[in-house]
Amino acid sequence: MGGPSPRIGLNLKVAQKQILTPGLVQMVSVLALNKLELREMINEEMIANPVLEEVPEDVPSIDEVDKKTEAESPAVAAPEHPVTNGDNRDSFEEIDFGSFFDEYLDPGYKSPAAEIIEKPSFENFLSQPTSLSDHLEWQLSLSICSDEVRAAGHSIIGNLNEDGYLTATLEEIAQTGNHKLENVQEALGLIQLFDPLGVAARDVRECLLIQLRALAPDNTLAQQIVSEHLKQLQNKQYREIARALDRPVKAVERCVEIIRRLDPRPGQRYNSSQPRLIEPDVAFVKTGDGYQIVMNEEGLPQLRLSHHYRRLLEEGSTAREVRNYVKERFTSAIQLIKNIEQRKQTIIKVCEAIIRRQREFLDRGIDSLRPMMIKEVAEEVGVHPSTVSRAVANKYAYTPQGVYELRYFFSEAVQGPSGGSTSLINLKRLVKRMIEEEDSARPLTDEQITQRLRELGFCVTRRTVAKYREDMRIPSTHQRRVKA
Numbered sequence: 001m002g003g004p005s006p007r008i009g010l011n012l013k014v015a016q017k018q019i020l021t022p023g024l025v026q027m028v029s030v031l032a033l034n035k036l037e038l039r040e041m042i043n044e045e046m047i048a049n050p051v052l053e054e055v056p057e058d059v060p061s062i063d064e065v066d067k068k069t070e071a072e073s074p075a076v077a078a079p080e081h082p083v084t085n086g087d088n089r090d091s092f093e094e095i096d097f098g099s100f101f102d103e104y105l106d107p108g109y110k111s112p113a114a115e116i117i118e119k120p121s122f123e124n125f126l127s128q129p130t131s132l133s134d135h136l137e138w139q140l141s142l143s144i145c146s147d148e149v150r151a152a153g154h155s156i157i158g159n160l161n162e163d164g165y166l167t168a169t170l171e172e173i174a175q176t177g178n179h180k181l182e183n184v185q186e187a188l189g190l191i192q193l194f195d196p197l198g199v200a201a202r203d204v205r206e207c208l209l210i211q212l213r214a215l216a217p218d219n220t221l222a223q224q225i226v227s228e229h230l231k232q233l234q235n236k237q238y239r240e241i242a243r244a245l246d247r248p249v250k251a252v253e254r255c256v257e258i259i260r261r262l263d264p265r266p267g268q269r270y271n272s273s274q275p276r277l278i279e280p281d282v283a284f285v286k287t288g289d290g291y292q293i294v295m296n297e298e299g300l301p302q303l304r305l306s307h308h309y310r311r312l313l314e315e316g317s318t319a320r321e322v323r324n325y326v327k328e329r330f331t332s333a334i335q336l337i338k339n340i341e342q343r344k345q346t347i348i349k350v351c352e353a354i355i356r357r358q359r360e361f362l363d364r365g366i367d368s369l370r371p372m373m374i375k376e377v378a379e380e381v382g383v384h385p386s387t388v389s390r391a392v393a394n395k396y397a398y399t400p401q402g403v404y405e406l407r408y409f410f411s412e413a414v415q416g417p418s419g420g421s422t423s424l425i426n427l428k429r430l431v432k433r434m435i436e437e438e439d440s441a442r443p444l445t446d447e448q449i450t451q452r453l454r455e456l457g458f459c460v461t462r463r464t465v466a467k468y469r470e471d472m473r474i475p476s477t478h479q480r481r482v483k484a
Contacts, residue, residue: 025215025258025261025262026261026335026336026339027338027339027342027343028197028215028390029261029263030336030339030340030342030343031342031343031346031387031390031391032195032196032269032390032393032394033343034278034279034281034394034395034396035279035280035281035296035299035300035395036278036279037394038300038340038343039299039300039301042300042301042303042340043301045336046301046303049329049332049333049336050306050309050329051305051306051309051326051329051330051332051333052303052304052305052306052333052336053303053304053305053306054301054302054303054304055301055302055303055304130270130393130394130405131270132160132162132164132199132267132270132271133157133158133160134270135195135270135393136157136160136191136194136199137154137157138407138410139194139195139374139389140153140154140157140190140191140194141411141412141424142373142374142375142410142411142412143190144375145186145187145190146183148179148180148183149183149186149187149190150187151177151179151183152173152174152177152179152180152183152184152186152187153187153190153191155173155176155177155179155184155187156173156184156187156188156191156200157191157200159173160199160200160267161267162267162268162271163265163266163267163268164196164198164199164200164201164207164265164266164267164268165200165201165202165203165207165267166188166200166201166202170184170185170188188200192210193214193385193386194386194389195386195389195390195393196263196266196267196269196270196390197210197211197214197215197263197266197386198210198211198262198263198264198266199266199267204230204264205226205227205230207264207266208226208259208262208264209223209226209227211262211263212226212259212262214384214386219255219258221245221247221251221252221255222255222258222259224245225241225245225252225255225256225259226259228244228245229241229244229245232244233256233259238252238253238256278394278396279296279396280296280396280397280398280403281295281296281347281395281396281397281406282294282295282296282347282348282351282395282396282397282398282406283296283397283398283399284351284355284362284397284398284399284400286362286400291355291359291362293348293351293352293355295344295347295348296398303333303336303337303340305330305333305334309326309329309330310330312326313326313327346381346383346387346391347391347395349381350377350381350388350391350392350406351397351406353377353380353381354372354377354406354409357370357372357376357377357409358370358372358409361401361409362399362400362401363400365401366401366425366426366429367426369409369411369423369425369426370423371411371412371414371423371424372409372410372411372423373410373412374388374389374410377410389407391406392405392406392407392409392410393407408425411423411424411425412424414427414458414460427453427458427460427468428468428471428472430453430456431449431453431465431468431469431472432472432474434449434452435449435469435474435480438480440480440481440482441481441482441483442481443477443480443481444477445477446462446465446466446469446477447462449465449469450462450464450465453465
């Protein structure tokens with residue numbers, strides 16, 4: 001007789017996985033939008049989705065002072081919850097209205113009662129857009145890495161094209177920049193984690209894979225389709241892909257819908273060379289001993305779900321095709337409203353962290369700006385550092401000290417007098433002030449500026465001072481000299 005027969009059984013295993021959905025991809029893109037871009041996107045969505053409606057009531061102007069204490073107007077109108085009576089099943093039971101906000105938002109941030117405050121007037125003004133290289137250099141300056149890796153990172157950023165792709169090989173960058181190849185490889189891995197997701201890729205395949213791996217590392221089917229069947233994907237040969245991967249066509253089509261929402265040219269958003277009209281997205285308003293965050297929602301359509309289309313689902317005479325279409329549109333509309341609200345709450349949480357760290361700046365001015373790292377705020381808010389980068393990119397805050405881009409508050413620390421730390425921004429301002437006050441006939445050399453800074457207690461090198469000067473686009477000593 002043979003050995004014991006193998007046991008056949010059913011084993012259940014509970015595992016928590018993050019599945020990449022079109023809604024998650026949309027959430028990432030919505031977070032990166034400033035107010036004007038968000039308004040444009042909402043208007044486009046209302047045209048495309050008949051289930052979305054704008055609340056007809058006028059939203060109070062941001063510069064009006066409400067005479068009554070009332071809840072602050074939300075960015076979007078929450079839909080009514082479905083009601084079920086006994087055995088009468090609601091037509092909307094497949095759409096989870098009950099967890100509309102609860103699944104996505106921290107209950108502590110649900111439209112708190114607003115204090116009676118004098119809200120600022122948000123005025124449009126022109127701003128030079130942030131370039132892709134500036135945005136990446138800013139993130140690199142706030143990253144924890146060795147000086148050698150940071151130097152290699154500068155070289156990588158300098159070799160990106162307008163779409164955000166790396167145009168040189170790692171070997172070429174190492175050779176021309178006099179870097180070790182392992183430092184270039186480490187720098188590339190670091191930059192590929194930056195916002196915008198997909199930057200510093202060598203080709204479209206790698207660009208899409210970077211985005212998929214960052215958003216949902218467990219969604220292996222979508223990654224496999226991009227990695228192994230990109231050509232068939234481009235030719236819409238979904239059945240062939242399904243057959244090759246031994247997966248249902250429906251599963252492949254769901255992944256295709258996700259991949260279609262990714263950005264194959266991530267650098268283009270920062271490729272505008274013309275000044276753009278901007279509005280502050282948020283205000284830091286002084287209220288007694290503290291500050292309150294006021295979102296600028298003037299002109300943003302307040303969204304609600306159409307009662308007309310809900311009645312279509314409740315009517316038994318509605319054709320199945322119509323019901324399925326309306327349900328799909330309702331699901332899409334709810335996801336958009338969730339993502340708009342999620343954007344708002346993420347910005348509020350990041351701004352609250354900024355206020356806690358930059359209180360002295362808000363009270364006294366720019367000389368009191370403190371060093372602040374993206375990673376610190378990300379850990380406090382409970383999100384990935386790239387989420388903080390997206391939340392502050394191209395967004396502005398109205399403060400008692402003027403209007404500032406949110407990312408301006410983030411700056412690395414440099415060793416200052418008495419062993420303390422000071423903001424790199426303030427050290428650069430000090431260098432600029434020295435140059436502005438110099439004798440134009442005998443301008444300061446980088447070495448002389450370095451010596452003066454050392455006398456003030458700053459530990460810097462001549463090469464560092466030269467880099468600060470170049471970052472601020474200040475000419476060299478020879479170019480600044482004015483002959484008598």
